[in-house]
Amino acid sequence: MPSRIVSTLRPTAVNSVLAEVKALQAQGRSIVSLMRGEPDFPTPPHIVAAASEAMAKGRTTYPDNRGEMKLREAVAAKLARDNQASYNPATEVLVTTGATQGLYCALTALVDPGDEVLLPNPVYDAYQSPIRLTGAVPRPVASEFADARFTLSVEALEAALTPATKVLLLNTPWNPVGTVFTTKELAAIGDFVLRHNLTLISDEIYEAITYDGCHHVSPASLTMELKARTVIVNSLSKTYAMTGWRSGYCAAPKPIIDAMFLVLQQSSRGPAMFVQDASTAALSGPQECVAEMQREYSRRRAIVMQGLSGIPGVQPIAPEGGFFVMADTRGLNEPSDQTRQRLLQKHGVVVVHGSAYGSQGEGTLRISFSSGSVLEEGLIRLRNGLLELLP
Ligand SMILES: Cc1ncc(COP(=O)(O)O)c(C=O)c1O
Numbered sequence: 001m002p003s004r005i006v007s008t009l010r011p012t013a014v015n016s017v018l019a020e021v022k023a024l025q026a027q028g029r030s031i032v033s034l035m036r037g038e039p040d041f042p043t044p045p046h047i048v049a050a051a052s053e054a055m056a057k058g059r060t061t062y063p064d065n066r067g068e069m070k071l072r073e074a075v076a077a078k079l080a081r082d083n084q085a086s087y088n089p090a091t092e093v094l095v096t097t098g099a100t101q102g103l104y105c106a107l108t109a110l111v112d113p114g115d116e117v118l119l120p121n122p123v124y125d126a127y128q129s130p131i132r133l134t135g136a137v138p139r140p141v142a143s144e145f146a147d148a149r150f151t152l153s154v155e156a157l158e159a160a161l162t163p164a165t166k167v168l169l170l171n172t173p174w175n176p177v178g179t180v181f182t183t184k185e186l187a188a189i190g191d192f193v194l195r196h197n198l199t200l201i202s203d204e205i206y207e208a209i210t211y212d213g214c215h216h217v218s219p220a221s222l223t224m225e226l227k228a229r230t231v232i233v234n235s236l237s238k239t240y241a242m243t244g245w246r247s248g249y250c251a252a253p254k255p256i257i258d259a260m261f262l263v264l265q266q267s268s269r270g271p272a273m274f275v276q277d278a279s280t281a282a283l284s285g286p287q288e289c290v291a292e293m294q295r296e297y298s299r300r301r302a303i304v305m306q307g308l309s310g311i312p313g314v315q316p317i318a319p320e321g322g323f324f325v326m327a328d329t330r331g332l333n334e335p336s337d338q339t340r341q342r343l344l345q346k347h348g349v350v351v352v353h354g355s356a357y358g359s360q361g362e363g364t365l366r367i368s369f370s371s372g373s374v375l376e377e378g379l380i381r382l383r384n385g386l387l388e389l390l391p
Helices: 013-025 045-056 071-081 098-110 125-133 154-161 183-195 254-264 273-284 288-307 336-345 375-388
Strands: 093-096 117-120 139-143 144-146 149-151 165-171 199-201 231-234 248-251 314-319 326-329 365-370
Touching: 013 125, 045 183, 045 273, 071 093, 071 248, 093 098, 093 254, 098 125, 098 165, 098 199, 098 231, 098 248, 098 254, 117 125, 125 139, 139 154, 154 183, 183 199, 199 273, 199 365, 288 326, 288 375, 336 365, 336 375
Parallel strands: 117 139, 117 165, 165 199, 199 231
Antiparallel strands: 093 248, 144 149, 231 248, 314 326, 326 365
16 A cells, blocks of 8 residues: 555646546547647757767766766856856755756755645646655745736745745746746845745756746845755756756755755666766757757747637737746636646647646646647647637
8 A cells, every 4th residue: 555645646747637648549539739848859969979978988887976076067167157156066066867856855855744845826736746755745825917927926925934834946937837037036035035044946947948038047146145045956858858868956055965965865876877978068068059949949939829819718928938838718717627628638639737737827728839840730729629618
C-alpha cells in the first residue's frame, strides 16, 4: 500500500491529460496537441557535439555529485553575465537533473512537516506534489487580474501569510499566465520576504523567452539581503531546447546549497557527465541559438493571438514571457475542464484547462506555442471548437 504522504500526491496536469489523449489515439483519432511546454527545436548542434565528444573521451563515469566543476563555473559565469548575481561555484552552485530536481531539493532542504509554502494562484501545477512530499502545505496567494495581466500584490501575500509560512515559491516568467515581474514588483515582494524571514525560491526556467521589451529580472540581483534569502532554480530545458537532457542548476548561499546537496545524494548522483559537458558548452558557448529561438517564439505568439481573436466570449492574453497564451474563456460560461474535454473529444485539439493551475485559473485555457509545426492546424481546430461552444 502506498504511504500516507504518497497518497496526497497528484499526477501533473499534463500527465493526466496525456492519458486521455493516448486513449483517443489508440482508437485511431487524429489529435493535435497545443498542450506541452516542449520546445520543438533540435538541441543546437554544438551542444550535441560536446556530448558526443565527451562520451567518446570516456566521460561516462560518476560525475562530481555537486556538479562537475567546469559546469559550476559556467553556471556562475552565466549568473554574473545574465542575472547580475555573483555566486561562488565551489560552494554556492548545485547541478541538478532539471529544475524538477532543483525544486525538490530546495523544498526538502527548507521546509518541515506542517510548514507552509506560499504559491501564486494560478501557477505551474507540478509545484504542489513536491511540497506535499515534504509534509508541508501549499498555501495559494490570490492573484489580481487587471489590464490583461496577472500580478501578485503585497496585500495578497500578507493575507496568505501564517505563523507556519517558511517559503515563497515564485516563477518569473510565470507559467501559465505569462507575467514577467518587473523590478519594482520584485522589490516589493522581496521586502515582504525579508520582513517575514522567509526564503524565496525563484524558478527562472523561462527567463530567456520574453516579449515586447519585457526583460527577466532575478530577485537575487536586487539586494545582498534578498540574495541571501533566495534560491535560484533554473535549467537548460527551455532555453536551449534540452528538455530530455535533464540538466539544471541552483544557486543559493552555502548553507542552503549544502543542505540541498545532502538531499540530492539520496535520490540521484546528478546528470550524466557527458550531459554536464554539453551543458557547459551550452552556457558558455555562442548564445545566438537562444536569440533565434526567441524570435521564432515571438512569431508564433503573434499567430496564436491572431488565431484566437474575434471569438465571442474568448479573450487571449498576450504573455510577456514563456510560450503559453492563456485564453480568458469566462464568456463561455462553462468550467474550463469541460471546455478542454469537449475540444479534445469533438475537435481533436489538446489544451490545458486553467483550473489545473489553481482555483483562479478557472475560466481560462492554456495554449502552448512551443511546437510550431502543429500550430496552424491546432488553431483551426481550437477556433472551430470555441466558436461552436458559444452560449
Ligand atoms: C515553471 C516550470 N518549472 C519547472 C519545470 C520543469 O523543468 P525541467 O525540465 O528543468 O525539470 C517546468 C516544466 O514545464 C516549468 O514549467
